[in-house]
Amino acid sequence: MPRMEKKDNKAKTYEGERIAKRLARAGVCSRRDAERLIAEGRVAVDGKKLISPALNVTEKNIVTVDGKPIDAPEETRIWRYHKPAGTITTARDPQGRPTVFEKLPPEMPRVVSVGRLDFNTEGLLLLTNDGELARHMELPQNAWLRHYRVRVHGAMDADRLKKLADGVTISGIRYDGIKAEIEKKQKADASNVWLSVTIREGKNREVRKIMEHMGLQVTRLIRTSFGPFQLGTLPRGNIEEVPRRALKDSLGGFFAQRKKAKK
Numbered sequence: 001m002p003r004m005e006k007k008d009n010k011a012k013t014y015e016g017e018r019i020a021k022r023l024a025r026a027g028v029c030s031r032r033d034a035e036r037l038i039a040e041g042r043v044a045v046d047g048k049k050l051i052s053p054a055l056n057v058t059e060k061n062i063v064t065v066d067g068k069p070i071d072a073p074e075e076t077r078i079w080r081y082h083k084p085a086g087t088i089t090t091a092r093d094p095q096g097r098p099t100v101f102e103k104l105p106p107e108m109p110r111v112v113s114v115g116r117l118d119f120n121t122e123g124l125l126l127l128t129n130d131g132e133l134a135r136h137m138e139l140p141q142n143a144w145l146r147h148y149r150v151r152v153h154g155a156m157d158a159d160r161l162k163k164l165a166d167g168v169t170i171s172g173i174r175y176d177g178i179k180a181e182i183e184k185k186q187k188a189d190a191s192n193v194w195l196s197v198t199i200r201e202g203k204n205r206e207v208r209k210i211m212e213h214m215g216l217q218v219t220r221l222i223r224t225s226f227g228p229f230q231l232g233t234l235p236r237g238n239i240e241e242v243p244r245r246a247l248k249d250s251l252g253g254f255f256a257q258r259k260k261a262k263k
Helices: 019-025 031-039 131-138 158-166 206-213 244-250 252-262
Strands: 043-045 063-065 078-083 122-128 146-153 168-170 173-175 179-186 189-199 217-226 239-241
Touching: 019 031, 019 043, 019 063, 019 131, 031 043, 031 131, 122 131, 131 252, 146 206, 158 179, 168 206, 173 206, 189 206, 206 217, 244 252
Parallel strands: 122 217
Antiparallel strands: 043 063, 078 122, 078 239, 146 189, 146 217, 168 173, 179 189
C-alpha cells in the first residue's frame, strides 16, 4: 500500500505586509482610502505603478504616493481636536469649503481622522498618524461609544425617545439601540431642548437622521466623547495630543494585537 503524504495544514505565511496596511501605518490614509489611491494610479513600489492592492511589501521596498516616498511608520500618536462647525472632515473639498486639515498647526505631521464629523457638527474629532489605528477604532464590532449633546426644535415625545433604545429602521437602514435622554429645555422657548445622545455605530449622519425621523430639527450637534477620549474643556479650534501613557492605557488591546501579529 503506497504511503500517503501528510498534508500540511498550516496556513502559508508571507513576507512583509499588505501595501494598504503599510500606507495606513505610515499615516498616509486609511486602508480603504489606500485602495482608492492605488486604483487612481497614484501609488508605486520601487518605481513601478501599482494596479492592484494585492501586494505585500517590506521595509526594503520604496513606496511612493504621487511620486513622493512615504515616511517610515512612526510611533502611534493621537490628538484631540475641537472641530468648529463650518468645516469639512476631508483633505480637500471640490466645493471649496474650509477643511479640518487646513486649520491644523503647520508643525503637525500628516494625520488622518478617526471617523468624520459632518460640515455643521462640532466637537471632538480624533486625529492620528496611524491609519491602521483609525480603522480599528472605526470598526462597529469594536463598539466605541460616541456621546453627543444635541439641541433640537420641535414637539418632544419622551416615551418615543426612550424606545430608541430598541433601535430603529429608517429608509431601510437599521440603527442599533440609541440612548437618548432629555438634558434641559431652553427657558425662553420650551420647544428647544438639549438631549444627551449615545450611539455605537457612527453611521453617516446617524444622529441627524434619527432626530429627523422623530420629527425634530437639529439646531446644534456637539460630539463630547469618542470611546475613552473626552472633549472636556478643550477650546473650539484647539488641538492637544493625548499623552502616550493614556494612549497605551486606552488602547492596550490594539497594541497587543499588533505586537502579536509581528511575531
